[in-house]
Amino acid sequence: MFSRCRVVGCSNPARAGTEDGLDTRFCRPHADHYSRHGSPYRPSYGAREMAPYRAAAMAWLEAHEDDAYVRNAVDRVATLLQTSGPHVEAFRLRGLSPQDRAKAAWARLRRAAVDPRRMVAAWLAIEMIIRDDPQAERKTEFKRVQAAKLIHKMASGTHKRWGEGANVKELHVYPRSRGRVLRHIGEALEEATELLVQHRRPDLPSNAET
Structure with a gap:
């Protein structure tokens, strides 16, 4: 029943068919990919791909x-920040x-x-790049994860430094960008920008303007 991963062309067994977990859909590599990117096969958009869209969205x-x-979208994101x-x-x-x-x-x-405008711009940028990508993954979960990954990087983690001279010590800890936490972040951002996207999507810059 769980003999094969559901990704087309993958011959690995689903994790539930091994001793590696209870996932009935994907093998370990595709399950990990799905956790990090929101799709078991589609990679995340790279920084270079996203840069012109993010700049166009902010502009x-x-x-x-006015x-x-x-x-409304900016205020709702600001509320997310203040009530977190x-x-x-x-x-x-x-x-x-x-x-x-x-x-x-x-x-x-x-x-x-x-x-907060940077976070709204991140969601709009994902809307725009998916719109322009003929081979885009168009499931809502992928969109949420892609936007969440962008804003997750805006808060760079925890950085500590103590001591002086040769005895100085530093601690740098970065939260992992994967799993259900990305889904929660993306869902909240989607809800905050819902009215903006619903009413202004046709007015967003096109690929030719990025």
Whole structure:
């Protein structure tokens, strides 16, 4: 019943057919890929691919800052930041639920004073690149994970430094960008930008303008 991974062309057994887990759909490599990227086979968009879309999205937001739907999206993201709870150091995330880790990510963004417009622009950029990609993965989960990965990188983790001279010590801890936490972040961002996308998607810059 669980003899093969569901990804076309993969001959590996699904994890449930081995001693490696209970996943009835994918083998270990494709399960890991799905966890990190939101698709078992489609890779994430790279930084170079995303850069012109992110720049175009931010420029569009700035040009339409008085638009009611733009203000609504920015305000709703700002609310996510303000209601995310106390800041949690990255090295204290172990043991927290995915939902609490997602809240901690929003709290890190708040602590880093990241402009809410950058997060709205991240979602719009994903909308735009998927629209322009003829081979895009168009499932909602992929879109959520791709946007979440962008904003997850805006809060760079926890960095500590103590001591002086030759005795100086540093600690750098970065939260893992994978799993259900990305789904929670992406879903919250999607809900915050829902009205903006619903009413202004046709007005977003085209590929030729990026």
